[in-house]
Amino acid sequence: MKQTYQVNKNGFYGEYGGAFIPEMLYPNIKELQESYIAITASQEFQKELKQLLHDYVGRPTPLYFAKRLSEHYGAAIYLKREDLCHTGAHKINNALGQILLAKKLNKTRIIAETGAGQHGVATATACALMGMQCFVYMGAKDIKRQAPNVARMKMLGAEIIPVNSGSKTLKDATNEAIRDWINNPKNTHYIIGSVVGPHPYPDMVARFQSVISEEIKKQLNENPTHIIACIGGGSNAIGAFYHYLYNENVQLIGVEAAGKGIDTTDTAATLALGKQGVLHACMTTLLQTADGQVVEPYSISAGLDYPGIGPQHAHLHKTERVKYDNVTDKEALDAAHFLSKTEGIIPALESAHALAYLDKMQIEPTDKIIINLSGRGDKDLETLTKNL
Amino acid sequence: MTLQELFNNKKEALLNIYFTAGFPKLNSMPQILSALEEAGVDMVEIGMPYSDPLSDGPTIQESSAIAIKNGITTDLIFQQLEKSTSKIPKIMMGYFNAVFQYGIEKFCEKCKKAGIAGVILPDLPINIYQEKYQAIFEQYGLSIIFLVTPETSEERIRYIDKCSTSFIYAVSSSSTTGKETGMQAAKEYLNQLKKMNLNKPLMLGFNISKKEDFDFAATYTSGGIIGSAFIKHIKNSQNLPQDIKSFVQSIRPKN
Ligand SMILES: Cc1ncc(COP(=O)(O)O)c(C=O)c1O
Numbered sequence: 001m002k003q004t005y006q007v008n009k010n011g012f013y014g015e016y017g018g019a020f021i022p023e024m025l026y027p028n029i030k031e032l033q034e035s036y037i038a039i040t041a042s043q044e045f046q047k048e049l050k051q052l053l054h055d056y057v058g059r060p061t062p063l064y065f066a067k068r069l070s071e072h073y074g075a076a077i078y079l080k081r082e083d084l085c086h087t088g089a090h091k092i093n094n095a096l097g098q099i100l101l102a103k104k105l106n107k108t109r110i111i112a113e114t115g116a117g118q119h120g121v122a123t124a125t126a127c128a129l130m131g132m133q134c135f136v137y138m139g140a141k142d143i144k145r146q147a148p149n150v151a152r153m154k155m156l157g158a159e160i161i162p163v164n165s166g167s168k169t170l171k172d173a174t175n176e177a178i179r180d181w182i183n184n185p186k187n188t189h190y191i192i193g194s195v196v197g198p199h200p201y202p203d204m205v206a207r208f209q210s211v212i213s214e215e216i217k218k219q220l221n222e223n224p225t226h227i228i229a230c231i232g233g234g235s236n237a238i239g240a241f242y243h244y245l246y247n248e249n250v251q252l253i254g255v256e257a258a259g260k261g262i263d264t265t266d267t268a269a270t271l272a273l274g275k276q277g278v279l280h281a282c283m284t285t286l287l288q289t290a291d292g293q294v295v296e297p298y299s300i301s302a303g304l305d306y307p308g309i310g311p312q313h314a315h316l317h318k319t320e321r322v323k324y325d326n327v328t329d330k331e332a333l334d335a336a337h338f339l340s341k342t343e344g345i346i347p348a349l350e351s352a353h354a355l356a357y358l359d360k361m362q363i364e365p366t367d368k369i370i371i372n373l374s375g376r377g378d379k380d381l382e383t384l385t386k387n388l
Numbered sequence: 389m390t391l392q393e394l395f396n397n398k399k400e401a402l403l404n405i406y407f408t409a410g411f412p413k414l415n416s417m418p419q420i421l422s423a424l425e426e427a428g429v430d431m432v433e434i435g436m437p438y439s440d441p442l443s444d445g446p447t448i449q450e451s452s453a454i455a456i457k458n459g460i461t462t463d464l465i466f467q468q469l470e471k472s473t474s475k476i477p478k479i480m481m482g483y484f485n486a487v488f489q490y491g492i493e494k495f496c497e498k499c500k501k502a503g504i505a506g507v508i509l510p511d512l513p514i515n516i517y518q519e520k521y522q523a524i525f526e527q528y529g530l531s532i533i534f535l536v537t538p539e540t541s542e543e544r545i546r547y548i549d550k551c552s553t554s555f556i557y558a559v560s561s562s563s564t565t566g567k568e569t570g571m572q573a574a575k576e577y578l579n580q581l582k583k584m585n586l587n588k589p590l591m592l593g594f595n596i597s598k599k600e601d602f603d604f605a606a607t608y609t610s611g612g613i614i615g616s617a618f619i620k621h622i623k624n625s626q627n628l629p630q631d632i633k634s635f636v637q638s639i640r641p642k643n
Contacts, residue, residue: 020484022443022510023535024562165449178442183563185539278485279440291461292489293439
C-alpha cells in the first residue's frame with residue numbers, strides 16, 4: 001500500500017493524532033470534525049479567504065532569490081517571505097481561515113494561546129477585522145520576552161490573560177485556553193495557532209497554511225532540492241511541505257530548537273529526545289519523564305518553546321519522509337545576524353533556526369534550497385541585540 | 389465490596405471523596421484512606437497527578453503539581469496502595485498519558501492486585517477506549533467510568549449508559565473542577581437525566597463544596613463526588629485524621 005501522510009477518517013496519522021478530549025469538549029470538537037471540510041471547501045468560503053489573503057495579508061508572498069546568501073553558500077537559496085505577511089508571520093494565514101469558520105459556526109467569542117505572540121497578534125488582528133471579542137492566553141515568561149507583541153495585541157483590542165502555571169510558556173498557555181473552552185463551550189471558538197491539539201485542528205491548520213507551498217509551486221517552475229522550515233508545533237513547516245509531501249525528489253527538513261543543546265535539559269528538540277504520548281488532546285511525540293509527566297522545554301525562541309509537536313510531523317518522522325534536525329540558541333542567533341547583514345532582512349528567532357541549518361548541511365552547487373522565512377524579527381530585537 | 393454491591397445496597401446518598409495521591413505529603417495516602425474510611429465515606433477517587441490536567445481548575449492543578457514535586461510516581465501509588473489496609477471501594481482517576489507510559493496492561497494488572505474497582509480517565513474518549521483498550525480492562529475486571537455533561541446530547545447519554553459498567557459520572561456544569569458556582573443551574577439538566585431512567589446509577593461531581601450541594605446532588609442522583617473542596621481543606625492540615633473527620637461531618641453529619 002502506498003504510504004499516506006494525510007489524516008485518516010478517525011483523525012489519526014498512523015498511530016499519531018486523534019482527539020483525546022474530555023467529554024466536556026465533545027460537542028465542540030464533533031461540530032468541528034463534521035463541518036470543517038464542508039465549510040472551508042465551499043466556494044463562498046474559499047472566495048472570501050482568498051480575497052482576504054490577497055488584499056489584507058498581501059499574498060502571494062515573494063519567493064526571493066537571496067543572491068548574497070547564495071554566493072556565500074555556493075548554491076541557489078530562496079527565501080519564502082512569510083515575514084512580509086501582514087502582522088509579520090505566517091500565523092495570519094491560519095487565523096483568518098479559522099475566524100471565517102468561527103463566523104460560519106455563529107461563534108462570537110474567540111480564544112487563542114500564544115508563545116512568541118505572533119499567533120496572538122494574528123488572532124487579535126483577525127478579531128478586530130471581524131468585530132469579535134478576543135482573549136489571548138500567554139505565559140508570564142513569554143509576556144516578558146515578547147513585549148512588542150503584547151503591546152500590539154492590546155492596541156488591537158484583545159485581552160491578554162497571563163498564565164502563571166507550570167512553565168509559564170506556550171504549553172501552559174495552551175492548557176489554559178483549553179480550560180477556557182471547557183468553561184465556555186457554546187459561544188466560543190478556540191483558534192489554535194499550530195498543527196497541534198485534537199483532530200481536526202492539525203489537519204485544518206495544515207490546510208490553511210498549505211497556501212505557502214501552493215505558492216512556491218507556482219513561483220519555482222522546477223523542483224527545489226530542499227525545503228527547510230523551523231518547527232515549534234509545526235504549522236509553517238507543514239505549510240511549506242504540504243504540496244511536496246508526495247514528491248520524493250524534494251528533501252523536506254524540519255528544524256527543532258535544541259536550546260542549549262540536546263545533551264542538556266534546556267532544550268525543546270522534541271523529536272530528538274521525546275517519546276510517544278498524549279498532550280493537548282493528541283497522541284504525538286513529547287518531552288516527558290519515564291512516568292509520563294511533561295517536561296518543561298527551553299528555547300531562546302518563544303515560538304519553538306513547546307514540548308510536543310504536531311502529530312503529522314510525528315508521523316512524517318516515523319515514516320522518514322521528512323528529515324528532522326535541530327540547532328542551538330547560539331547557532332540561531334548567529335544565523336539571524338548573518339542574514340541581517342548579508343540580505344538586509346532581520347528574521348524572527350524561530351525562522352533563524354531554519355536558516356542556521358544551512359551551516360549544518362552538505363550543500364552541492366546544483367542545489368536549490370528554499371528556506372521558509374516564517375516571520376520577521378521586530379519582536380525579537382531585544383534578544384537579538386543584547387550582546388551587540 | 390464491588391461497585392455494583394455498593395450501589396445496590398446503599399441506604400443513603402453515597403459520598404465519594406477525591407484526593408490527589410502524594411499530596412499534601414508524599415506518603416499521605418494510607419493515612420487519608422483510613423481516615424476517610426473511618427469517617428464513613430462510601431468510596432474514594434485516587435487522583436494520579438499529571439503535569440497538564442486539562443479538566444481541572446486551580447486547586448487540583450496545584451495539588452497535582454505539589455504531589456509531583458513531592459516525588460509521587462505511578463509505581464509509588466501502587467506501593468502505597470499495597471500497604472493500605474482500607475477496604476473502602478477505590479477508583480483511580482487520572483489522565484491518559486500517565487497510564488499510557490506505565491503500560492496499559494501493567495496498569496490494569498496492578499489495579500487488580502491493589503483491589504481497584506474502577507478507573508476514570510477523562511481524556512480517553514469512549515471510541516478510542518473501545519477500539520484499543522476495552523479488552524484489556526475487561527480482562528482484569530476493571531470498570532471504566534465515563535462522564536456526561538449538561539452539553540451531552542440525549543442520544544449520547546443513552547450510548548454512554550450502554551457502555552458503562554458501574555456508574556456514570558455526571559458533571560454538574562460545563563466547567564473545569566472546583567468552580568463553586570453553586571448547583572442551581574444544574575437543576576434542569578439533572579431533571580432531564582432523572583427522567584431518562586438510565587440503567588446505570590449516576591454520581592454527581594464537579595463544584596460540590598458543601599452540605600447543601602451534596603444534599604442537592606442526592607435528590608437527583610445516587611450521590612456526590614467532592615474533590616477541590618476536600619483538597620483545600622487538607623492542604624495545610626497539621627492533623628489529617630481529625631481534619632478529614634470534621635470535613636466529612638460537615639458534609640454528612642452523623643448523630
Ligand atoms: C515566526 C514564527 N515562526 C515559527 C513559529 C513556530 O510555530 P509553527 O511551528 O507552528 O510554525 C512561530 C510561533 O510563534 C513564529 O512566530
